[in-house]
Amino acid sequence: MTGLRVIQPGVHSLIQDEGRFGKHHIGLTVGGPLDRHSFRWANKLCSNPINTPTIEVAIGGLVLESMIDTSFAVTGAMIDLSINKIQVNCWTVHRIKTGDRIELGYAKVGIRCYLAVIGGFEIEPTFGSCSTVTREAVGGLAGDGTPLASGDLISCSETPLYVPYFVAREQQPKHLTITPESTCLRVILGYQQDYFTEQQTKQFFHGKYRISERNDRMGFRLLGPDIKPSIDGILSEGICQGAIQVPPDGQPIILLNDRQTIGGYPKIGSVLSLDLDKLAQLGPEAVVCFEEVSIEQAHNLKHLAAINFQQGKATVNLDALSKAIEDLLVASNPRGMKTVSSAIQDGSYLRAAQLIHNAQGKILIGTGFPVNGSFETDGPLGAIALYKAIKAIGGSPVLVCEAPLCTLLNTDFQTLEIKINEDGQNQAQKALDQYQPALVISIERPGQSNDGRYYNMRGIDISEYCADYDSFLSLATCPTIAIGDGGNEIGMGNITEALEQLDIHAATTECDELLLADISNWAAHGLAALLSTISGQDILSDWNNKSVLQMLSDGGSVDGVTGENTLTEDGVDSDVSQRLVTELRKIAGF
Amino acid sequence: MTNQSIKISVAGENALIVYFSDHGDAAVAAQIQACSLGIRLALGPKLIDLVASYASILVIYDDLLTDHFAVSKVIRAAATETFNQSTATPTNHTENLITLPVYYSLETGPDLAALAENAGLTTDQVIDIHQSTEYRVYAIGFAPGFAYLGEVDERIAASRLATPRLKVPRGAVAIADRQTAVYPAESPGGWNLIGLCPTPMFDAKADPIMPVSTGDRVSFKAISKQDFIDLGGKLDILGELK
Numbered sequence: 001m002t003g004l005r006v007i008q009p010g011v012h013s014l015i016q017d018e019g020r021f022g023k024h025h026i027g028l029t030v031g032g033p034l035d036r037h038s039f040r041w042a043n044k045l046c047s048n049p050i051n052t053p054t055i056e057v058a059i060g061g062l063v064l065e066s067m068i069d070t071s072f073a074v075t076g077a078m079i080d081l082s083i084n085k086i087q088v089n090c091w092t093v094h095r096i097k098t099g100d101r102i103e104l105g106y107a108k109v110g111i112r113c114y115l116a117v118i119g120g121f122e123i124e125p126t127f128g129s130c131s132t133v134t135r136e137a138v139g140g141l142a143g144d145g146t147p148l149a150s151g152d153l154i155s156c157s158e159t160p161l162y163v164p165y166f167v168a169r170e171q172q173p174k175h176l177t178i179t180p181e182s183t184c185l186r187v188i189l190g191y192q193q194d195y196f197t198e199q200q201t202k203q204f205f206h207g208k209y210r211i212s213e214r215n216d217r218m219g220f221r222l223l224g225p226d227i228k229p230s231i232d233g234i235l236s237e238g239i240c241q242g243a244i245q246v247p248p249d250g251q252p253i254i255l256l257n258d259r260q261t262i263g264g265y266p267k268i269g270s271v272l273s274l275d276l277d278k279l280a281q282l283g284p285e286a287v288v289c290f291e292e293v294s295i296e297q298a299h300n301l302k303h304l305a306a307i308n309f310q311q312g313k314a315t316v317n318l319d320a321l322s323k324a325i326e327d328l329l330v331a332s333n334p335r336g337m338k339t340v341s342s343a344i345q346d347g348s349y350l351r352a353a354q355l356i357h358n359a360q361g362k363i364l365i366g367t368g369f370p371v372n373g374s375f376e377t378d379g380p381l382g383a384i385a386l387y388k389a390i391k392a393i394g395g396s397p398v399l400v401c402e403a404p405l406c407t408l409l410n411t412d413f414q415t416l417e418i419k420i421n422e423d424g425q426n427q428a429q430k431a432l433d434q435y436q437p438a439l440v441i442s443i444e445r446p447g448q449s450n451d452g453r454y455y456n457m458r459g460i461d462i463s464e465y466c467a468d469y470d471s472f473l474s475l476a477t478c479p480t481i482a483i484g485d486g487g488n489e490i491g492m493g494n495i496t497e498a499l500e501q502l503d504i505h506a507a508t509t510e511c512d513e514l515l516l517a518d519i520s521n522w523a524a525h526g527l528a529a530l531l532s533t534i535s536g537q538d539i540l541s542d543w544n545n546k547s548v549l550q551m552l553s554d555g556g557s558v559d560g561v562t563g564e565n566t567l568t569e570d571g572v573d574s575d576v577s578q579r580l581v582t583e584l585r586k587i588a589g590f
Numbered sequence: 591m592t593n594q595s596i597k598i599s600v601a602g603e604n605a606l607i608v609y610f611s612d613h614g615d616a617a618v619a620a621q622i623q624a625c626s627l628g629i630r631l632a633l634g635p636k637l638i639d640l641v642a643s644y645a646s647i648l649v650i651y652d653d654l655l656t657d658h659f660a661v662s663k664v665i666r667a668a669a670t671e672t673f674n675q676s677t678a679t680p681t682n683h684t685e686n687l688i689t690l691p692v693y694y695s696l697e698t699g700p701d702l703a704a705l706a707e708n709a710g711l712t713t714d715q716v717i718d719i720h721q722s723t724e725y726r727v728y729a730i731g732f733a734p735g736f737a738y739l740g741e742v743d744e745r746i747a748a749s750r751l752a753t754p755r756l757k758v759p760r761g762a763v764a765i766a767d768r769q770t771a772v773y774p775a776e777s778p779g780g781w782n783l784i785g786l787c788p789t790p791m792f793d794a795k796a797d798p799i800m801p802v803s804t805g806d807r808v809s810f811k812a813i814s815k816q817d818f819i820d821l822g823g824k825l826d827i828l829g830e831l832k
Contacts, residue, residue, distance in 0.1 A: 190600035238641025238648025240605035262731030270602030
């Protein structure tokens with residue numbers, strides 16, 4: 001078993017899911033998060049189902065150490081949060097690695113925080129729920145109602161992927177950012193309301209009540225104007241969430257998640273659950289007042305809140321997403337791209353995606369790596385993926401390559417053929433003049449070495465098969481993007497020094513944004529993922545890697561590594577790429 | 591309120607409470623049990639939870655799936671059905687009758703002697719009266735598995751202790767006013783203890799978790815110390831009892 005180790009449990013930290021429902025007949029209460037709204041957001045940020053166990057941290061002080069690589073988010077009260085002593089934001093998904101320490105300070109505004117991990121904590125439910133109810137000795141890690149203690153291991157699984165969501169400050173609940181003068185709680189009158197005189201009821205709605213020291217997960221005792229019903233007690237009856245009971249001393253108690261299921265004090269009505277979320281964030285001395293709403297209004301308010309929550313979208317942190325994509329695409333490192341990636345400033349994919357997104361005009365996409373009179377599968381497939389992504393966001397792409405690839409592509413795509421024996425600069429300048437591109441992209445195009453020749457990865461001179469696309473980038477007055485996976489492609493001139501450590505004939509052609517990937521095609525998917533997030537369109541949803549490879553294969557393509565006409569890219573099976581696309585789509589938030 | 595009418599009040603944003611009577615008795619308990627079943631069946635997944643008590647049912651529903659108008663209708667229909675059935679079979683004894691064994695003794699019932707003395711009875715008479723009455727489960731609550739049973743014969747009714755005990759052992763059979771109960775787990779408590787019951791009242795691993803449900807009939811049967819031990823009863827939990 002692995003997961004998060006509790007180093008310090010803090011003041012009072014409990015495992016909570018939505019709660020334990022349908023067990024009142026055996027006397028079990030509901031439990032669950034006191035601030036349901038923040039709880040739900042914690043799970044939403046982590047892309048978890050809503051009823052996923054989280055840690056409810058009251059006041060703060062929780063310190064955890066991760067035994068795995070995963071991601072987490074903290075919502076709720078305003079609190080200092082750090083990873084390895086470095087301050088990070090709440091309401092934000094953070095990546096953590098084995099050995100990292102998560103520390104919560106003490107709540108500055110509000111009381112309760114919710115910590116969720118991607119994929120959720122894996123805890124055996126008791127009576128259908130993991131919610132900890134200490135009074136009933138039910139729920140939690142061991143099922144016996146014990147709060148978290150030092151040394152506990154909260155089980156969760158390694159999660160390599162995450163969407164770097166955050167909730168913008170203006171979308172966070174307002175009561176958590178401003179210390180309120182007094183918090184208004186809306187009340188649905190009911191139960192024994194008829195036993196409270198009109199005078200008493202008025203007093204209740206006009207009075208201000210202070211939260212006493214006696215407040216916990218069972219209920220909040222209030223201090224304020226007495227309201228005395230005409231009866232002291234009633235026959236014990238079921239108590240619902242938020243019920244306001246009035247014992248003989250006339251001081252109301254708002255009953256919450258861990259309440260006893262039955263009781264014999266008169267009740268004037270119940271607080272709207274949406275406002276219990278606010279109450280949960282108030283401590284002693286905070287002041288509340290009450291306002292009447294009808295059950296019909298309450299019904300509407302709850303439906304509106306449910307729709308708002310459903311539609312409320314977390315924002316994706318594009319810098320973090322870009323970094324995640326950059327890391328993911330060089331993770332297997334077959335040709336040293338991970339090794340040299342540090343030579344490129346973080347955020348290259350985002351900058352490139354933004355160039356694509358903002359391009360007003362034609363986008364030239366040059367591709368095609370000649371092999372034995374044919375062309376590689378790596379390059380054209382990515383060019384097609386980029387072409388489709390650019391089309392999806394309303395751009396106008398043109399594929400630039402030599403025959404025979406160009407002949408194959410020109411039936412389905414806008415193409416521009418470049419020739420091998422032409423004067424490169426002249427050819428490029430003519431095309432640039434004609435197309436006036438807003439952006440020039442190169443994906444897996446051989447780039448000129450410092451001797452002006454083209455070399456493949458095995459160091460063989462392939463100049464006689466190569467048209468000059470380098471000049472498109474060097475002569476372009478618009479921004480340029482180049483993608484490569486070996487070091488001998490156009491654009492690698494940006495990282496000449498770093499490439500010295502690799503045993504290749506490095507290309508020297510430069511570009512504005514160089515993107516690295518283990519397979520160049522994958523970079524196109526990475527860009528499509530970022531374009532999805534930026535444009536809000538699920539661009540990768542219908543990508544079928546195999547069918548594009550099939551089309552290329554029918555046109556005589558070969559695998560650049562094996563030299564065979566197979567449905568592979570650089571020796572990698574099509575399914576691997578398709579899985580990568582699925583992962584990219586996921587971390588883009590789709 | 592007559593037995594044939596109910597009153598439905600709003601309890602909260604997604605809860606209605608149905609009152610059957612202003613007091614709890616066997617007939618009301620039977621009605622509540624039947625009506626609860628009717629409501630459960632009719633609401634299905636729209637029901638979040640239900641609390642049947644002495645004279646009322648609290649119905650908590652999913653207000654994203656239904657509303658108080660629809661739930662009121664369901665409750666009225668279930669109540670009408672219940673009343674029609676109980677008119678057809680006035681002595682409806684189809685509910686479960688559960689017999690719980692009790693080792694009544696001075697050893698296991700530290701308040702037995704005082705209760706008898708206050709009642710002007712012998713301890714044997716108290717035991718006899720307690721086990722010759724048939725009770726109803728009026729409500730389950732206070733703690734998981736805690737069943738309120740009524741009504742205790744007036745002769746052995748006893749008010750709660752002035753100072754509640756910090757620890758009442760699991761299985762303790764107790765009286766408070768005209769109610770009796772078996773403590774399902776060790777807990778604080780102010781009821782008068784008269785014996786120990788070896789049957790677990792709340793066992794998460796058992797099916798059902800509780801031997802009784804609200805509305806069930808319950809009687810007690812005196813057993814010997816040996817029977818108590820044979821049935822799995824434990825006496826070592828008495829240590830701290832005073």
